[in-house]
Amino acid sequence: MKQHPYAVQLLIERRFDPGADSPRYRQLYELLRQMVVDRELTAGTRLPSTRAMAAALGLSRHTVSTAVERLLAEGYLISRPGSGTYVSRHFASSKHDERPPGPARSADSLSRRAAAVISAPRSPFPFASGARTDSGAFRLGIPAVDQFPVGHWLRALNAAWKEAAKTGLGYQHPLGYPPLRQAIAHYLRASRGLNCQSEQVIVTAGSQQALELTFRLVIDPGAAVALEDPGYLGARAAALSAGARTIAIPVDREGLDVAALRALQDPPSAVFVTPTHQFPLGATMSLPRRIALVGWAEQNRAWILEDDYDSEYRYDGRPFDPLAVLDRAGRVIYIGTFSKVLFPALRLGYLVVPPSLVDAFEAAHLSSDIHRPLIEQMALARFIDQGHFAAHLRRSKEVHAERRQALLDHSARSLGGYLDIQPASAGLHLFGLLAAGTDDRAVAAAAARRGVDVWALSPHSLRDQRAGLLLGYGGVLPAAIPHGVAQLGRAIEDARPAPAPTR
Numbered sequence: 001m002k003q004h005p006y007a008v009q010l011l012i013e014r015r016f017d018p019g020a021d022s023p024r025y026r027q028l029y030e031l032l033r034q035m036v037v038d039r040e041l042t043a044g045t046r047l048p049s050t051r052a053m054a055a056a057l058g059l060s061r062h063t064v065s066t067a068v069e070r071l072l073a074e075g076y077l078i079s080r081p082g083s084g085t086y087v088s089r090h091f092a093s094s095k096h097d098e099r100p101p102g103p104a105r106s107a108d109s110l111s112r113r114a115a116a117v118i119s120a121p122r123s124p125f126p127f128a129s130g131a132r133t134d135s136g137a138f139r140l141g142i143p144a145v146d147q148f149p150v151g152h153w154l155r156a157l158n159a160a161w162k163e164a165a166k167t168g169l170g171y172q173h174p175l176g177y178p179p180l181r182q183a184i185a186h187y188l189r190a191s192r193g194l195n196c197q198s199e200q201v202i203v204t205a206g207s208q209q210a211l212e213l214t215f216r217l218v219i220d221p222g223a224a225v226a227l228e229d230p231g232y233l234g235a236r237a238a239a240l241s242a243g244a245r246t247i248a249i250p251v252d253r254e255g256l257d258v259a260a261l262r263a264l265q266d267p268p269s270a271v272f273v274t275p276t277h278q279f280p281l282g283a284t285m286s287l288p289r290r291i292a293l294v295g296w297a298e299q300n301r302a303w304i305l306e307d308d309y310d311s312e313y314r315y316d317g318r319p320f321d322p323l324a325v326l327d328r329a330g331r332v333i334y335i336g337t338f339s340k341v342l343f344p345a346l347r348l349g350y351l352v353v354p355p356s357l358v359d360a361f362e363a364a365h366l367s368s369d370i371h372r373p374l375i376e377q378m379a380l381a382r383f384i385d386q387g388h389f390a391a392h393l394r395r396s397k398e399v400h401a402e403r404r405q406a407l408l409d410h411s412a413r414s415l416g417g418y419l420d421i422q423p424a425s426a427g428l429h430l431f432g433l434l435a436a437g438t439d440d441r442a443v444a445a446a447a448a449r450r451g452v453d454v455w456a457l458s459p460h461s462l463r464d465q466r467a468g469l470l471l472g473y474g475g476v477l478p479a480a481i482p483h484g485v486a487q488l489g490r491a492i493e494d495a496r497p498a499p500a501p502t503r
C-alpha cells in the first residue's frame, strides 16, 4: 500500500536523529536506505520534495539532494520526470513478507546432528583466558608445558618464516607440509613400529579434526558407531556431528570388551578405541583383544579409529604395538597428536590412513580448512629434524614420571579412605573410584570451589554407573600436588550426603 507524502514526511522527521559522527547527507542517506530496505517506506511511495524535506528536517536543500541523488544512483529510488521521486519497485513486498513475522529462528531449525552434538556433555577443558592454566592441580589433558623449550621453538619459527617468505605464502598441500609428513612417518616407524610411508600421513588440527574428518568420510548419517563406555567425549561429539548413532561398549581391565562388540546383531560401521591407554579408565588393551578386534573389523569391513593420544608416556616398559601394526586388510585409521608431547595450543596432530583412503582425506581437507597453517608445520618439521623434539620428549617423560609418583604417594597418604586410585601404567592422568553412590559431579564442583580441578567420571559414561574422578598430573607443578590432594580430600568430605537423622 502506498503512503501519503505528508505521512511519509512525518515518518522521516520522527526517525531522523542526526548525530555528530558523520556528515548530515550521509545520515539522511543511511536512514532512507534503511527505511526502504525494511519496507517502512513501501514500494511505489512518493517521497516529499527535497524542498519540503529540507524544511521539515532543518537541513539545506543541497544536503537532502545529495542523499536523494545517491539513492537514485543506487536504485533504491526512481525519478519520474515531472511527477516526483518514488521508492523503487524492487522493494515490493512479496506475499511472504506481508505475513506477520513468524517466531524468531531458534535451535529447532538446526540439523538433527547439531541438536545431538549440542546436547551431549562436553569435556570440561579449562580454556585459557589470559590466566596461566598449566600449573594447577589437577588439570586434565595438559603435559609439562612449563618444560617446553620456548627458545628452540622461537628459533624454528623464525627460520620457518624466513624460508616461507622466500618460497611462497600461497596455498599449501591439503595433506600437510611434506617435510613434516616425512618427519612424522619416520618418528612413527622408529617409536611405534608402524610400517607407514609419508604419503599415508595427513596433518590435522589435533586429533579432534582427525576424528571429525574420519567420521565424516566413513559414516553415513544414521549408521552405528561403537564407542568405549566410559569413553572420550571428543570422539562422541565427532561421531554425533557426522550423524552417527552411538553404541556403548563396556570397558574392563583389558580394554574394550570385544566379545560385546561381536555379540551385536547389527555390526557398527566403525569403532573408536584408545588401546594404549584407555580414556578415561587407563587400561591397556591386551594382545588377544587387539587381535580379536582387528579380526572383527576385517570380517565385518568395519573401520577402527585408533586414538594413540598419549602412548609416549609409559611407566613400565615398552607399550604394545598399535593396532595399525596388526592390520593386514587396511581397516585401521591411526590418530596421533602433538598436544601431549608438545602443547595443546599448537593444534597439530596427524592421521595415518590406508593408501586407499588418502585421496578421500585430501578431498575432505579441501572442504574443511584446506590445510593447517604453514609456518607452524615448517617450524615443527625443523624442531623434529634438529633433535629438539626427541630431547623434549625424553625430559617430559622424566618429569611426568616424577609428578605421577608424587601424586600417587600423596594420595596414598591422604586419600586412602576416599578415592581408590586404579592402576595405570601410561598417560598423563590417573583415575580413582569414589565410594558407591557418591555424586562425582558434586565432588568435582566442591573441588572447584576449593581451587582444585578434577573431572567427574559420570559425564563420560553412557551406561557405566560408577562414580569416580580423573586427576591430571602432567601439567601440575610438583609444589601444587600436596595442597591439591589435601583440598581434594576435603572436597570429597564436603560432597558426602549428610547422614540420615537418627530417632
Ligand SMILES: Cc1ncc(COP(=O)(O)O)c(C=O)c1O
Residues within 6 Å of the ligand: 140, 141, 205, 206, 207, 208, 209, 232, 234, 274, 279, 307, 309, 336, 337, 338, 339, 344, 348, 349
Ligand atoms: C582420548 C584423547 N584423545 C585425544 C586427545 C587430544 O586431543 P587434541 O589432539 O585434539 O588436542 C585427548 C586430550 O585430552 C584425549 O583425552
